[in-house]
Amino acid sequence: MGLYFTYVLAGLAIALPVGAITVEMMKQGLKKGFIHGWAVGLGGMTIDFILIIALYMGLASILSLPYIQTPMWLIGACFLAFLGYDSIKNADKDITMAGEKPTQSFSSSYRNGLLVAISPGNLVFWISVFGAVLSDSYDTTQPVKFLIVASGILTGIILHDVALLTIVSITRKVMNRTMIKWISIIAGCILISFSGYFFLEFITSFY
Template sequence: MTVLSYIVLGLSLSIPVGPINIEMIKRGIKNGFLNSWLVGLGGMSADVVLMFLIYFGVSTYLTTPIAQLIMWIFGFLILVYLGYESIRDAFKEVKISNEVQKATNSKSYLSGFLIAISNPLNIIFWIGIYGSVLTTTLNSIGTGQALLYSSAIFIGIAVWDLTVATLSNLGRKISNQGFLKWLSVIAGLVLIGFGISFGYKAVKSLYILMG
């Protein structure tokens, strides 16, 4: 695979709508470009952690039944909490301004990181996709080059995150109080929906372990 193909892969992996994209859109319309971008940056930071774990062979331990159960439970708790927080904030007065809201910067980054690092589907996805890509790359080039080449995946992810953050920021100009309220409610329900699906998988995993 060429560097360009890795960039395209990263872009393709980011486009499907998931918890990160939902959170980026919500925060971008509510707080502007920077907060939306920081959510994406937090998500990418979590992806970097996962990439290195897979690169150094830790993925073997992440695929054990106990580890998967813990990931499902963690994902359930994080996403349900973030969804609840989004719905709760929907009923607070929101002021849309051009001022940078520095107080929310670290919170936006942390939200992105926690959503990505606690999403079992994201972890399993990276193990499956990046694991196979890494194996293919190692067979054709050296170890150091494999890490460098595969890091180009994040260029594609960054391009998509910048696109979402930019579009979300532009959406602020046509947003009003009512729109933001329902956006936060819908985003919260979507996050809770993802969380409940993880909780269901956790129950199934626990049932299998106990059976």
């Protein structure tokens, strides 16, 4: 149990830094409510789970190759720039106030989470993080240890998402449409800044 709780804390530590998924979760949670923000988180965790399994199977060694990583940073930069632009452009659309029924489906928010999580640049970033955290659990002779580590990390991420969205849901009740619109614009700017970071990584990979 000690190992499990250690990696629950590791999962929390991984999820705490504000990333593209966190920004999208907060945006959807504010615009459409807890369930839709949670759907984005589930989409992200689906990719997290697949990455953990893929890393264990040896994907990390392939994606660490420079000629694989370099174009992924560029594609990721373009992808996040598009998401940021879309967030700013549609900031005043699809806003559901507390007590109103969202017009978009749960599956559409889940799909958004998947799309943000599979951004190539985002994959490179998360693979490097997961690779560091799981570096001592790649022993295929101890599959139980790997399952404990993986479940601990995912539990930590879930706890982070639930806590974050609870705060967002409470905050949302005292906000009006204009405030939510401007937060969506700010979220778009943050996504574009992540795009800039990925593009910088693409440029520095040549030096």
